[in-house]
Amino acid sequence: MSWIYLDNNATTKIAPEVLDVMLPFLQESYGNASSVQHRIGRDANQAVVWARQQVAQRFQVKESEIFFNSGATEGINMVLRGIAYAYARKGKHIITCQTEHKAVLATCAQLERAGIEITYLPVDHNGAIDLQLLQDSIRPDTILVCIMAANNETGVVHPISAIAQICQEEDVLFFCDATQLVGKQDINLQQIPIDILTFSAHKFHGPKGVGALYVRRKRKPIQIPPLISGGQQENGFRGGTLNVPSIVGCGKALEIAGAHPETRHYRDDLEKQIKQLIPEVIIHGEQALRLDNTSFIAFRHIKAAEIMTSLPNIALSSGSACTSGLLDPSHVLKAMAVSDEDAFSSIRISLSKYTTAADIQQTMDSLVDVVQKLRSSSPIWQLFNKGVL
Template identity: 80%
Template sequence: MSWIYLDNNATTKIDPKVLEAMLPFLTDSYGNASSMQHRIGREASQAVALARQQIAQKFRVKENELFFNSGATEGINTVLRGVPQAYKRKGKHIITCQTEHKAVLTTCAQLERNGVEITYLPVNHNGELDLQLLQDSIRQDTILVCIMAANNESGVIHPISAIANICQEKDVLFFCDATQLVGKQEIDLQQIPIDILTFSAHKFHGPKGAGVLYVRRKRKPIQVPPLISGGQQENGFRGGTLNVPNIVGCGKALEIANTHPQVKQYRDELEKQIKLRIPEVIIHGEQAARLDNTSFVAFRHIKAAELMTTLSHIAVSSGSACTSGLRDPSHVLKAMGVSDDDAYASIRFSLSKFTKKADMEQTINDLAKAVQRLRSSSPIWQLFKKGLIE
């Protein structure tokens, strides 16, 4: 039985072209990018400059607005911890959303213990924000709005252009965790006035441990103190020796990233076949704008953990990889009004450009058989069929 990987929102296979670009900087050109006195140091520095240029061109921004780091979690911590420190004279109010990644929510909880006031915006049953509520929630002392571009569990895409315009009108900084959207859809930062944005390379076939923080250059400079102090790397914004191979991989991965129409076709066919062949399923956020590669499905009256064990040859997840060790139901689904039972019955399928049609056909067949087998021996399913439970 062949192995099938459908957990690409957690991480992706590195693209062979990306690995090829990285290899010289793991072998012969291993210099420190700050060591400009010799050849291999200069080679490393030039490679970092090229990666910065590749990323700047993709987003249509200036190269000096981009700062390399270890990934989106570091970017989130840098901004959420730094902005309240820099803007404490203006206020201590931050707006975010109940369905944000745990990197945001955990950091916000820590900020609250230090006196920062956080407004957590709700979402509707499709995982969508109320933009009027967002606008009404912005106050004189609001210093930051932190909303992700696309949800890592449901795949629901937020209207980041509209959010950016609201924040611009209200003169409030907009910070966007674009980790799941980058590499899947174009983001033109000349057209969308996002102030600060972060992402990780490993979500679009780049290496783990590499990410970028974008900070827009404005007449009144945005103040974000460094999270990691050290040398003058990244213009003093992020100390530490630059991870040249991973930075090279990040730049290359973004340069070659583009849309793949077959991904949406496979995802749509998956959902169509699930609804045709398996009764009592819920596709979370189905009516919302979603990432083309993501489907989060509840197979009612079955535990997702049991289903994933049965389908051990298929890599899927029951939500965010960052919370997979928790016993609590998905905070994203709970915010969408999903019951605990249906949340515990939910599995996320996330595809990539490397997903094959044969993979999806086998997944659909094996999934239908596994659900039928588990339900046939489930007392809860028998009670449901008799109409004794909903």
């Protein structure tokens, strides 16, 4: 049986075109991009300039608004901590959402201990926020709204254009973790007034350990002190020698990224077959707008861990890779009022442009077989069938 990879919301295979443009900066043009006194350094510097242009063009923004870093987790920490510090005189209130990535929630928890008040917006059973509640939650001392573009577990897409409009009207900064949306859908930042945005290249077939932060140039500049102090790299925004090969790979990956209609077709076909062939399943966020590649499914009355162990040749996950070691149920599903039992029964399937129809069919056949076998020997399933549960 061939290997099938369906955990693309955790990370993706690097695209061959991306690897090709990276290799020269690992082997021949290996200079420090700050060493512009000689040719090999200038070559590296020019490569970073070109990558920045690629990213800026994709978002329709100025090159001076793009800052390379190690990825979204660093960007999240820099923005949340930096805004809380720089805007303390204006206020100490931040608004976020209960289903944000753990990088946001963990940082917010630390800020709370430092005296920052955090409002965590709830979501409905489909994972959607209430825009009116968001607007009502903004106060004179609110300094930042931090809401992701698309959820990494369920794929539920938030209305970032409407959120940005609300924040603009209320004169509050809007920070968007767009890690899961970038590379799958276009974001035109000329049209959507997001103030700050972050992403990671490895989510769209780029290298790991690199991403970028977009900070809008405004009449009154946004104040974000650097998280990593050092030299004047990235215009003093982030110290440290630039990771030229990865930055080049990031630019190329974003340049070639885009929507793939067949991904939505494969995902929908998989869900349709699962609902037809496997009883007692729940597709989380099914009624909401979701990423085309994501399906988070509860196979009720059976543990997700048992299913995945029984499918060693198929890479699946039980939710966010950043929380896979935790014994608690998914905080995203809990916020959506999903029971602990159903949360522990849930498997995330996330596709990529490299996923094939054969991958989907083999996965479907394997899931039907494994779920039937596991349920046939499950006392809980037997009790459910007898109407005891």
